Amino acid sequence: MSLMNNLSNSMIYSSSSAFLAPTSFNSRTHNVSVPLKSPRIVKCIATPQEEQTAYKTKVSRNANIAKLQAGYLFPEVARRRAAHLLKYPNAQVISLGIGETTEPIPDVITSAMAKRSHALSTLEGYSGYGAEQGEKALRAALASTFYGNLGIEEEDIVVSDGAKCDISRLQIVFGSNVTMAVQDPSYPAYVDSSVIMGQTGHFLKDVERFANIEYMRCTPENGFFPNLSNVARTDIIFFCSPNNPTGAPATREQLTRLVQFAKDNGSIIVYDSAYALYISDENPRSIFEIPGAKEVAIETASFSKYAGFTGVRLGWTVVPKQLLFSDGFRVAKDFNRIVCTCFNGASNISQAGGLACLSPEGLEAMQEVIGFYKENTKIIVETFNSLGFKVYGGQNAPYVWVHFPGRNSWDVFTEILKKTHIVTTPGSGFGPGGEGSIRVSAFGHRENVLEACRRFKHLYN
Amino acid sequence: MSLMNNLSNSMIYSSSSAFLAPTSFNSRTHNVSVPLKSPRIVKCIATPQEEQTAYKTKVSRNANIAKLQAGYLFPEVARRRAAHLLKYPNAQVISLGIGETTEPIPDVITSAMAKRSHALSTLEGYSGYGAEQGEKALRAALASTFYGNLGIEEEDIVVSDGAKCDISRLQIVFGSNVTMAVQDPSYPAYVDSSVIMGQTGHFLKDVERFANIEYMRCTPENGFFPNLSNVARTDIIFFCSPNNPTGAPATREQLTRLVQFAKDNGSIIVYDSAYALYISDENPRSIFEIPGAKEVAIETASFSKYAGFTGVRLGWTVVPKQLLFSDGFRVAKDFNRIVCTCFNGASNISQAGGLACLSPEGLEAMQEVIGFYKENTKIIVETFNSLGFKVYGGQNAPYVWVHFPGRNSWDVFTEILKKTHIVTTPGSGFGPGGEGSIRVSAFGHRENVLEACRRFKHLYN
Numbered sequence: 001m002s003l004m005n006n007l008s009n010s011m012i013y014s015s016s017s018a019f020l021a022p023t024s025f026n027s028r029t030h031n032v033s034v035p036l037k038s039p040r041i042v043k044c045i046a047t048p049q050e051e052q053t054a055y056k057t058k059v060s061r062n063a064n065i066a067k068l069q070a071g072y073l074f075p076e077v078a079r080r081r082a083a084h085l086l087k088y089p090n091a092q093v094i095s096l097g098i099g100e101t102t103e104p105i106p107d108v109i110t111s112a113m114a115k116r117s118h119a120l121s122t123l124e125g126y127s128g129y130g131a132e133q134g135e136k137a138l139r140a141a142l143a144s145t146f147y148g149n150l151g152i153e154e155e156d157i158v159v160s161d162g163a164k165c166d167i168s169r170l171q172i173v174f175g176s177n178v179t180m181a182v183q184d185p186s187y188p189a190y191v192d193s194s195v196i197m198g199q200t201g202h203f204l205k206d207v208e209r210f211a212n213i214e215y216m217r218c219t220p221e222n223g224f225f226p227n228l229s230n231v232a233r234t235d236i237i238f239f240c241s242p243n244n245p246t247g248a249p250a251t252r253e254q255l256t257r258l259v260q261f262a263k264d265n266g267s268i269i270v271y272d273s274a275y276a277l278y279i280s281d282e283n284p285r286s287i288f289e290i291p292g293a294k295e296v297a298i299e300t301a302s303f304s305k306y307a308g309f310t311g312v313r314l315g316w317t318v319v320p321k322q323l324l325f326s327d328g329f330r331v332a333k334d335f336n337r338i339v340c341t342c343f344n345g346a347s348n349i350s351q352a353g354g355l356a357c358l359s360p361e362g363l364e365a366m367q368e369v370i371g372f373y374k375e376n377t378k379i380i381v382e383t384f385n386s387l388g389f390k391v392y393g394g395q396n397a398p399y400v401w402v403h404f405p406g407r408n409s410w411d412v413f414t415e416i417l418k419k420t421h422i423v424t425t426p427g428s429g430f431g432p433g434g435e436g437s438i439r440v441s442a443f444g445h446r447e448n449v450l451e452a453c454r455r456f457k458h459l460y461n
Numbered sequence: 462m463s464l465m466n467n468l469s470n471s472m473i474y475s476s477s478s479a480f481l482a483p484t485s486f487n488s489r490t491h492n493v494s495v496p497l498k499s500p501r502i503v504k505c506i507a508t509p510q511e512e513q514t515a516y517k518t519k520v521s522r523n524a525n526i527a528k529l530q531a532g533y534l535f536p537e538v539a540r541r542r543a544a545h546l547l548k549y550p551n552a553q554v555i556s557l558g559i560g561e562t563t564e565p566i567p568d569v570i571t572s573a574m575a576k577r578s579h580a581l582s583t584l585e586g587y588s589g590y591g592a593e594q595g596e597k598a599l600r601a602a603l604a605s606t607f608y609g610n611l612g613i614e615e616e617d618i619v620v621s622d623g624a625k626c627d628i629s630r631l632q633i634v635f636g637s638n639v640t641m642a643v644q645d646p647s648y649p650a651y652v653d654s655s656v657i658m659g660q661t662g663h664f665l666k667d668v669e670r671f672a673n674i675e676y677m678r679c680t681p682e683n684g685f686f687p688n689l690s691n692v693a694r695t696d697i698i699f700f701c702s703p704n705n706p707t708g709a710p711a712t713r714e715q716l717t718r719l720v721q722f723a724k725d726n727g728s729i730i731v732y733d734s735a736y737a738l739y740i741s742d743e744n745p746r747s748i749f750e751i752p753g754a755k756e757v758a759i760e761t762a763s764f765s766k767y768a769g770f771t772g773v774r775l776g777w778t779v780v781p782k783q784l785l786f787s788d789g790f791r792v793a794k795d796f797n798r799i800v801c802t803c804f805n806g807a808s809n810i811s812q813a814g815g816l817a818c819l820s821p822e823g824l825e826a827m828q829e830v831i832g833f834y835k836e837n838t839k840i841i842v843e844t845f846n847s848l849g850f851k852v853y854g855g856q857n858a859p860y861v862w863v864h865f866p867g868r869n870s871w872d873v874f875t876e877i878l879k880k881t882h883i884v885t886t887p888g889s890g891f892g893p894g895g896e897g898s899i900r901v902s903a904f905g906h907r908e909n910v911l912e913a914c915r916r917f918k919h920l921y922n
Contacts (some may be wrong), residue, residue, distance in 0.1 A: 098588050128771035176659065189802060311808070
């Protein structure tokens, strides 16, 4: 009977398939959905406060997600930028905030992607699902280009749609019962993904950090490398070099200590080398340059900042076969299972672009892109130096870390945005250790970077 | 002191940066990594069993992943196919297993992707990070094309790299403290992602199912629609129509019952409409055609099987703003947070392809692709009908569900592979309710489908 009631209830709605029906973009009618009431409860009085009477499911919100603070950092920065533009619609806003690449992708790479696109229209060139782990040729090229003499092989590498996505997939592999450490400050996806997976406690407002995360303070005083004798053992250690946001690369000696620290503790290092090619001195570009690292480390990397692939989406992660859980099970096997179940491979067109990146011409073209952004960095560093600021990073990374001692970094962010229309990133967005600093990204057209520096000089001279 | 020992230990290794060093693909030397021993423990006797002495971290394997059975279904099918090819290297294997599209992508779509690729090499055409939720034009086109009169708007839609990936992101939103129901049989990613997130108990060998999952049996006897009066309440209900693997579409009346069931229970339906455009009769193509569904349902969809995008990677998910957790919090807000934290948007080139799919020419071209595969389906259905098999699906879906009463479906899979060199998918891979059936995919070149049908006739005549 209840069923019949429901059915006749449903008759009052007229709905027909909208699929492929000729509709224009602007014809969307706002069919406010009327909550189906149980036939037994008849309310005749219109309730003015719809919010209160809106139908709610009985599904509880995930308590871990509720722990997260405000929005993810970069959308929050974008939100404030948009609000600024609403207020100053004619402002010439320059964005040195999110690490957003601005320079065109070298033609040798886009031509390869265009070629692959066209090939998909042909019987011979068409391909559907590829291996979830990535195309064999690309994995082989990654292995030989980046790990040629380090004992990392094709089958240790999984191609992805970017390092950020792989960080989440790695967190799914680890699950909720691990503990984790991060550099403080660091890229916020490490902490946020850890919170989401339920590895942490609540956010502690007084100390501006999550319970159950080990924050490894990295400051100018310790050369941006944590004092490991003060760091508690955790299962997972996220480590980014050159660091985002401070731009500091870890030295070979420091990474050797880190690997030994992990080994002594039985920890797994997740090493984010997304900016490794910005290193121009002798510092390591891969954790696997450190002896023994294959038994304690995973490395995640990306084409985003080398080839302008932030929108194309392509990265890779190395999980060496030597890396074992405490029961001897290979971490790579579980990572592979997650990749196969939660992912379906990076776009085949993006992978064609990645392969072109690793050709001799592609490698040269990437170095030119990197060189361009590094010149930007130099200009920014010199500007802040000339203004008497303490400036870090920038030598081996596309980020400049500017110190504003004693000041709240969101206040500095707001001051700069308001007075110069330049978007930066507040240091505290990267962890409590980032308070008092801002990150200035070197990703921008040259004329914009020069103009931004003129404005910085005008503001702080 | 320990530190100094470690440092001098590390000196015996010679490693230098391999990045961009000129190495050939085949020169990878197998530097077997020597485990670093604590300096205090000196072992001089070589241990013959390296497995037993290999260094293990102290990180416990994620117990939820350990619950998973064997490999994810499709890689397992691929593995058996590869093993078969090793045994019969000259066999003309025809794959009607994984739903792998085979026909070229229409030129109107690949041209748009090639154009976007080339544009990325220009200052005006370059774009980096897009909105994590997808490009505005594509979201608007999805809203108007598929949900024009259903009250779903651009901001309710998030563009993704495929439905499978979004299913996992949705599971991250839900977390580990929800209960879930699936059609039995169904696409294995629902159950596997649920197990991975810790929503289930262990696999119960005797009943071939996981504890704490509600398996909604869908058989010919109930018209492949569950008897909802026997289904326990769960937080989440995964529902795919037309169903993969049975090919059965749910009717408007059935979906109205399902929505009412969810509403009565306060459940959230995750509606997988990846095959919706294969429906050629009056059955709904979107759950949002059902009145009230916006308050209880999410819909996930994909370009994979419409435009041959299995390798290009593009899909979308609709989370209506009307869908609320029990505390009144919008599900869409948490989904957005997860998308922003765990994902960085689909490739901009793929999105250009998606937009082209939704142009008048693109829609027509997609219908031609779908029409081609539907003709394949007809050929397969007629073949098995002529052989006296009970055959289901195939009218509104690219899958044919063939009944082998009383037989183990992996045995049938093996028999067919061995005797005809045709790869199918065993029904039990989709859940215990799939036992006794196999899924034959209609994705294939016409001559291969015809040849496969000749072989089926030869085998079963």
